[in-house]
Structure formats: structure tokens, C-alpha cells
Amino acid sequence: MRRSVGSNDRMRGEDSTMEQRLSLVTLGIRDLERAIAFYRALGWEPHPSSVAGEVAFYQTGGIVVALWSRDALSADSGVSDGGGWGGITLAHNVATTAEVDGILVAAAAAGGRIARRAAPTEWGGYSGVFVDLDGHPWEIAVNPGWSLEADGTTRLG
């Protein structure tokens, strides 16, 4: 069949293969207004298509991040909720160590937990981790081995 998206070397033409890309990351939250306020303190604004009291969407480069009820997400995903962290960590790469430090300060000021203080890493970078109000960790990193392009794209070296 014809595809409605363009082809490139990352994309496959067969129906039964999955293009090598991600569209949406949904973070389960307990209190939507509290979660929106936390991310707003870091500079994130919900998209106008967000639904008050229900779901917040963020256009984050070429993908979408959503905040939605953790219970609803668990049911919708067909999984049992382990109740804690479940094996996924997000990262946000920046160009300078000062940006790493600044974002961690802002996250702590907004009520986030600093789970790992910013420091040089064994892989030659610099990073620290904050955990948001719903337990989702974000590593904030400078990675000299990867490229951070003008449009925010993170490119493997």
C-alpha cells in the first residue's frame, strides 16, 4: 500500500514493521493542576488542545508529552501499576553545565527531588537527575558525544 509519510533510511515500508520513531510519551500523574504547575515552573506551557482537569499536552520538538491520570493510563495501557518507578527514565540534553545546574535548581525550587547531584559522568559528560512530583526521573545532561542541533534534535554521534 502507499504510505502517507515520506520514506527515509529510518523508515520501513512494510505494514508489519514499526518505524523507528516515537510519537508520544504519557506521564501518569496524581494531580493534574499540581503537575502542570511543576512543569510550568520549568518553562513548559500546555498546548491549547489540552483539556482542563483531564489531560495536558506539550509539543516537545517532534513528539508530544502528555500528563494524564496514572490510574486511567494504567487501565488504558492494560498494565498493573507497580506503584513506584517502572524502568523508564527521561533525559533532556543541554549545551552547557550551567544549564544543567540551572534546571536542577529550578526543579528543586518547584518541589522536585534532586535524585543525583550534577557532576561529571564516567562517560565524559556532566549530568544530574531530578524526580518530578509524580516520581518520574529526568536526567539533565551535557553529552559531548552527541549533537544538539539548532531545532533541538538530539543526534547520536
Added chain:
Amino acid sequence: MRRSVGSNDRMRGEDSTMEQRLSLVTLGIRDLERAIAFYRALGWEPHPSSVAGEVAFYQTGGIVVALWSRDALSADSGVSDGGGWGGITLAHNVATTAEVDGILVAAAAAGGRIARRAAPTEWGGYSGVFVDLDGHPWEIAVNPGWSLEADGTTRLG
């Protein structure tokens, strides 16, 4: 200070704000070769910078997806492992219902669990969910309210 990345309406100039974007999603896994084989069956190939027996990286549009030891990720992220699902679900949007069906068939054939069979959704789309070998759910969806651009970008409507 000068920023080394371009500015646009999603990006902030202050050091203490976090640009509205994501760089990396790391999926904690128990057996790297098994996880690589699962994603390979769906059409995903690790980037050459991946480290055999250690970590697999995938260039997924403008961000990176990594597969890494769940125990190592937990320690690196400064979080306790709840042992199950932890409140994050990924989604992969496609253009046609046939693609949703095809990817779910491929995921099941590769050993994934179909956690929600593909069907029309209450929000006017069509989707189903598979769970990978390490418990990470992926919703495969057609969302007529969002745009799927030629480069794979998912754009809020």
C-alpha cells in the same frame, strides 16, 4: 550567556528554564540481547555507537531511545524500583488502521503481549497496545486530530 542552540518559540533563554523538548528515553531491560531481538523484529536497528552487552541506542526521529540494564538505570536515576509498570506509556502514531493492526501482529509474533486489542477509541481514533518483553507498553494509534508529518514529526492539532 549565549546559547549554542537556536531559539524558537518553544525554547527559553534563561539558564533556569528547561526547553520544551525531550532528548532521550531509556527503557530499563533485563536481557539486552533479548530486547534488541524484540525491537529488531519490529524493524528497529541499534545505532553503531551502541555497546555490545551494555547498551543499545536508537535514533528515533529527533530523539534517542536507549535500552539499558534496569538495575543500572534505577541506580543512575536515584530511584527505587517498584518492580512493575511505573506510570509511563509510550505511543507510536501511524497513518492507517492497517498499520496499527500490522504492528500489533508483529509485536505478538515477537513475544510481546497484546494488552489492548486494536479498536476504535472514544477520542475518534483507532489504537491498540502491546507490552514489550520488559513490561513497557506501547500504544499504536491513528489519531485523526494530530498531524503525522513527512519526517515522522507528531504535531498537535
